[in-house]
Amino acid sequence: MTMTRHAGSVHIDAPADRVFEYVKETDHFYEAMPARMRPKPGSVGPVHVTPEGVGTTFEWVAGHIAGFKLVAAMTREEYVVNERIVDRSSTGPVWTWTVEPDGEGTRLSLTFEYSSKVPLMDKVIDAIGWRGDSDLEAMLATVKEQVEA
Secondary structure (H helix, E strand, C coil): CEEEEEEEEEEECCCHHHHHHHHCCHHHHHHHCCCCCCCCCCCEEEEECCCCCCCCEEEEEEEEECCEEEEEEEEEEEEECCCEEEEEECCCCEEEEEEEEECCEEEEEEEEEEEECCCCHHHHHHHHHCCHHHHHHHHHHHHHHHHHC
């Protein structure tokens, strides 16, 4: 099994609880994506939010392959209030948001991990699916801009 990992972080001038409240909203995940990757109107499926956070599910049309919709179903696997959220996609990636106090503000980190049983397939998908580190930085910048607004 091979794995591709991208990670980044940003300082946000806001308290950790405010940053966490923002990133826990599933719509904000989509809104943070670079425009070319953002789901098109009508392609976001149902959201089921559990009271405890873990088990929350949401889905979206991630793309099309040979005329078929590629639907990504996300499941919230970890949810620690004001600290961490881990969402696993049915298409493979695991997204981890980490929130921690940083001086007068908050350090928000985002990690994307994609593993594959087929050797190097994760590298191929990573190369054609998105722009790794720069897309992650763009997502973090978008969250920063929105929370600080």
